[in-house]
Amino acid sequence: MSGNNINRIFLARLAGTAVFDPNGDPVGKVRDAVATLRSNNQSPRILGLVVEVPLRRRVFVPITRVTSIESGGVVITGLLNMRRFETRAGEMLVLGDLLDRTITLLENNEDVLVEDMGMEQNRTGDWLITRVHIMRKGRGLRRKGATSTVAWEEVTGFAQHESNQGVSNLLSTLSNLRAADLAAVIQDLAPKRRVEVARALDDERLADVLEEMDESERVALLAELEGERAADVLEEMDPDDAADLLREIGEERAQELIGLMDPEDAEDVLRLMTYEDYSAGGMMTTEPIVMSADYTVADALAAVRQSEISPALASQVFIARQPLETPTGRFIGMVHYQRLLREPPSTLLGSIVDTNTQGVNPDASLHAVSSYLASYNLLSLPVIDANDRLLGAVTVDDVLDHLLPENWRHDHRDSAATTAALESIDTNFAENFTEEV
Structure with a gap:
């Protein structure tokens, strides 16, 4: 090269x-x-x-x-x-630490923002950062300044500590990542940058990222957010994940944030927090897809098609009497996604409902829930109270989260088992690269 x-x-x-x-x-x-x-x-x-x-x-x-x-x-x-x-x-x-820094042009002591950095190979084969793409400060509200590329020697300030570094250019390089991948990237940033990125994400995106982070790191990150912002993010999380996080941050802080949440969202979270963590009630989400028997197949397909619905929850629609918000009226049964695909759009759900899956009570153990899911090849399972009302649903991913060791997201990236999995993905890859551990 x-x-x-x-x-x-x-x-x-x-x-x-x-x-x-x-x-x-x-x-x-x-x-x-x-x-x-x-x-x-x-x-x-x-x-x-x-x-x-x-x-x-x-x-x-x-x-x-x-x-x-x-x-x-x-x-x-x-x-x-x-x-x-x-x-x-x-x-x-380079991207995690140096992008979005405010540095100084030596020729006129003007403060500029780093948008990108260019590297080149010198005669001895070393790669050096020789160019910095900068943006000057714009005039007036929300106006961007002119951009240009200058030599590294023309600027200074990279070695200085910056208390409030921007993140817009860093985020643009990460915009297409899935939440789990973005969580992995954020966890590898320095703590200061991690907080800056978290504060710049919108509530929904940050909620998705927190759901994918290791327990200790998401607690630390939430602690860096002001009360109102933290409450807004908790409202965007799945209620079961929000309840888990509130259990982890300590009772005093949890009560403070619950008081700042929307009452309806707080009610769902508080209800989940009354159950044991490793019980069906502690693992369930209170927001499965619930419809009454007089809805049609077309209605159900429109509901499962929504991008924010997880694949596990989209695998079936729960049928209950009014009210359809959990806790619902009497639970009737489920309609599986594959059955929906086989029926005409105008078919009423009541005519194709599966009444064989009776679900579990909220106190059911992790073992009972996982055994039920495995026995009947289900991706989610209804949780029913003593009055046959639907309280929520436990999905297979919720069960896996509880079956795996604590901080498994961090551990699975470091373990020898992961390396073995990597090597089995592609034979050619394993033949050409040798692991050094």
């Missing part, structure tokens, strides 16, 4: 680019680059790339292993270390 073949690479644009092994088989995607600052304002040296491989593990690939960077792909060779990436002393994430 030579500088003649590859000129200047802008790293924010490189984020999300596919990474391939020498055989052309996909390995993962670029998520960031690791650099080290040098004295006397010299161009920082790029040490390597942070690559996300299957199961959301982020690993470090030395820049010396990169053989080509072209439009649409990065090719790497040599040994691939499967240890989860962590920054070391003196290292910085």
Whole structure:
């Protein structure tokens, strides 16, 4: 790989680019680059790339292993270390730490914002950050200033601590990530950047991310949000996840946030918090799809089609008498998604309801719930009270969350079992890369 073949690479644009092994088989995607600052304002040296491989593990690939960077792909060779990436002393994430910084143009002491950074390969083969794409401050409300690309030597201020760094350009590189993937990225950021990113996300997006984070880290992140903002985010979370999080943050803080929540949302969460964590009531969501018998197949299909409905909840519609908000009227049964696909749109749900699944009571144990789901090949299970009212539904993902060890999201990225899973994904991948543990 030579500088003649590859000129200047802008790293924010490189984020999300596919990474391939020498055989052309996909390995993962670029998520960031690791650099080290040098004295006397010299161009920082790029040490390597942070690559996300299957199961959301982020690993470090030395820049010396990169053989080509072209439009649409990065090719790497040599040994691939499967240890989860962590920054070391003196290292910085180019996108995670340096984007959105306010720095100073030396020629006129003007404060400007970093939008991107360009790296180039010098004659000795080292990759250096030689260019900084900047935006000047605009005039007037919400007006963006002019942008330009300047040499690294023309700016200063990267080594200084910034108490309130922006995140707009960083978020633009992460905008297409699923919530679980974004949670993994955020957990690898420095605590200060983690909080800045969380505060910049909208309530719904942050709620989705918190649901996917490790227990200790989401508690710490929620603690950094002001009361009103924290309550708004809790309202956007699934009630069962919100109840779990409130159990984790301590009774005093939980009561404070419940008092700030919308009364209707708070009622659902409080109801769930009365149940034991590992019981059906403690695991259930209070927002399954509930309809009465006189709804049609077309109505049901429209409901399960909504993007915010999880696949497990979309697998069936629960039929009950009015009221249809949980706790409902008397529970009648379920209509499975596959049955909906086989019936004419005008068919009434009451004529195709499955009344064989009676559900479990809210005090049912984790073992009882998991056994029921496995025995009847269900993705979700109704939770019924003593008066045959539908209280909610336990989904298979809720059960898995409770069956797996605490902080399993963090552990599964670091475990030897994960590495074995990675190696089994692609035979060619396993043949070309050797794990170093």
